[in-house]
Structure formats: structure tokens, C-alpha cells
Amino acid sequence: MAKKNPQEDIARMTAMLREALGGHLDSLVLYGSVLQGIVPGKYTDTNLVCVLDEITIASLDAAALALAWWTKQGYPPVVLLSRDEQRDSSDVFPLEYLDIQHQHRVLAGKDAFAEVAKHPQLHRLQVEHDLRTHLIRLRNGYALAQGDAGKLEKLMAESLLTFLVLFRHALLALGEPLVLRMDDIIEAASRRFQFEPQIWRQIHHARHDSLRLSKAETRSLFTAYLGDIQKVEREMERQ
Numbered sequence: 001m002a003k004k005n006p007q008e009d010i011a012r013m014t015a016m017l018r019e020a021l022g023g024h025l026d027s028l029v030l031y032g033s034v035l036q037g038i039v040p041g042k043y044t045d046t047n048l049v050c051v052l053d054e055i056t057i058a059s060l061d062a063a064a065l066a067l068a069w070w071t072k073q074g075y076p077p078v079v080l081l082s083r084d085e086q087r088d089s090s091d092v093f094p095l096e097y098l099d100i101q102h103q104h105r106v107l108a109g110k111d112a113f114a115e116v117a118k119h120p121q122l123h124r125l126q127v128e129h130d131l132r133t134h135l136i137r138l139r140n141g142y143a144l145a146q147g148d149a150g151k152l153e154k155l156m157a158e159s160l161l162t163f164l165v166l167f168r169h170a171l172l173a174l175g176e177p178l179v180l181r182m183d184d185i186i187e188a189a190s191r192r193f194q195f196e197p198q199i200w201r202q203i204h205h206a207r208h209d210s211l212r213l214s215k216a217e218t219r220s221l222f223t224a225y226l227g228d229i230q231k232v233e234r235e236m237e238r239q
Contacts, residue, residue, distance in 0.1 A: 006034060006046050009073055014107045016066035017050060024059055026083050027051040027112035031104040033161055033182070045161065049079045049100065051086045051112045090116050094123040095130070095169050103180055124173040124236075131166050131233045134159065138226065149218040156225055157207045160200075163229055164189075170236055193235055195228040 010030060017028060032045030048070070052059055063080075071077055081089065090097045101116040138159055145151035164182050167189040172178050179188050182204060190197035199221055202211070213221065 006075070009070075009075070010046070010107065013048065013066060013070050016069065017063060018108055020062045020066050021050075021052065021059065024052050024054075024062075025050070026053055026109050027086075027106065028108035029100065029104050029111075029113060030107055031100045035103050035105060046075050047079070048075075048107075049081065049086075049112070051081050051083055051109070053083055055080060055082045055085075086112050091119045091122055093126075094119050095126050095165075098123070098169070098172075098178075099165065102178060120173070123169065127166060127169045127173050128233075128236050131170065131229075131236060134162055134166065135229055135233055138229065142222065142226070147215065147219065149213065149215040152218045152222050153211050153213070156203050156222060160203050160207065164200075164204075167193075167232060170232055173236070174239055189232065193228070193232050195231060196224070199224045200228070 014028060017025060027049075028051075029049045030047070031049065032047035034046040050063070060080075067078055097113070097116045098118075100113045104113055138155070141155045141159075142152065145155060161182070164185045168179055168185050171185075171188055171192055174192065176188060176192060179185050183201070186197050186200045186204065189195075190200070202221070203225065211218070211221075
């Protein structure tokens with residue numbers, strides 16, 4: 001669970017990696033919803049990409065303490081790439097690279113994401129793949145919750161940002177402008193895919209506090225949430 005004020009941790013991690021890796025550190029970049037105007041909290045992504053001149057056992061050993069400390073604070077594991085891997089991976093991770101390019105902060109070294117090669121067909125395929133993959137996981141999560149309102153609320157809160165990021169890229173794949181802020185994604189997606197934005201606003205703005213809904217109300221909210229996601233996934237398949 002990420003801390004509510006991660007800036008001190010980010011600064012400390014930057015210093016630790018600088019000291020541990022020295023001249024082998026090519027670039028350290030921060031990205032994720034922490035940079036998208038979202039109040040930091042347990043459902044906020046605070047992600048780091050660390051690019052080295054090359055990745056060896058020696059460099060992994062050198063960075064080990066810093067990497068372990070970072071994950072112990074509750075943040076996602078640092079993405080480690082060699083300089084060559086970073087340069088050649090825009091076709092492997094087209095969604096992630098576009099997101100990083102459009103909103104990131106350089107913490108050390110050069111801006112490795114100032115320019116990113118575009119791969120529209122691969123981008124669309126990844127959008128479709130990820131939408132279906134996370135949709136399947138969401139359905140399984142619902143079944144495992146067995147109607148428990150608290151578990152369903154948590155399932156929606158934990159999956160919301162993932163689906164909004166995928167909606168952003170679904171819109172982009174269909175020729176819509178790139179939208180970064182989550183509230184704006186909700187508005188744009190609800191217009192393009194014809195669903196009611198209110199339930200998404202409700203979940204979005206209640207991620208840090210309990211919705212305090214009854215079991216029946218939570219089930220109804222989840223039903224609408226799931227239906228909207230299925231609608232977007234089907235629309236991507238039809239286009």
C-alpha cells in the first residue's frame with residue numbers, strides 16, 4: 001500500500017539508486033497515476049523505470065538493497081531495462097510507452113522517453129488483449145467475492161484505474177484525442193461508448209472512503225460497472 005505522501009520516498013529512492021549504480025544509471029523515470037492529478041493513496045500507482053547502460057548480475061547486486069526497500073514501502077517493483085531494451089521495447093509495451101511519454105518525470109539521467117516510436121496496430125491489439133484479460137479477472141473476482149459487499153467494493157476500487165487507463169487507450173485507438181486526467185477519461189468514454197458516467201464518478205471519488213452501500217446497492221453498482229466494461233470491450237471488437 002503506497003504512502004499518501006510518496007515524494008520523500010521518491011527522493012530517497014533516487015538518491016539510493018544514484019549512489020548504488022553510479023555511472024551505470026542511464027535514466028530514472030517516475031510515471032503512473034501519481035502524476036495524473038490523483039490524490040496519493042492505496043489505489044494510486046507510483047511507478048519507476050530504471051534504465052542502465054547494461055544489466056548484469058553485478059548491477060542487480062548493486063541495486064538490490066534499494067529495490068527491496070522500495071517494494072517494502074508498498075510500491076510496485078521497479079522496471080529495470082538496459083539501454084538497448086528500453087530503445088527496442090516500444091513495440092512490446094505500446095500502451096505503457098505512450099503513457100510514460102505523455103506524462104512522466106525524469107528523476108535522474110536523461111529523458112529516455114522523450115521520443116517513442118508509434119505502433120498503432122500493435123497498440124490496438126494490446127488494448128483488446130488487456131481489456132479482455134482484465135474483464136475475465138473481474139468476473140472471476142466477482143464470483144470469488146460470493147456477494148460480500150465489502151469485497152465487491154474493494155474489487156471495483158482496485159480495478160478502476162486499470163480500466164480507465166484501458167478506456168483512454170481504447171479511445172485513442174478509435175481516433176479520439178489522448179485524455180490524461182481520470183475525470184476527463186470518464187466523460188470522454190461515456191460519450192463515445194454510450195454509458196452513464198455517474199457510477200464511474202461515484203467509484204472514482206470514493207476510492208479512499210467506504211461507499212457505505214447495502215449489499216443490494218453494491219451488487220447493482222457492480223452490475224452496471226461490469227456491463228460498461230463489457231460494452232467497451234465489445235465495441236473494440238466490432239470496430
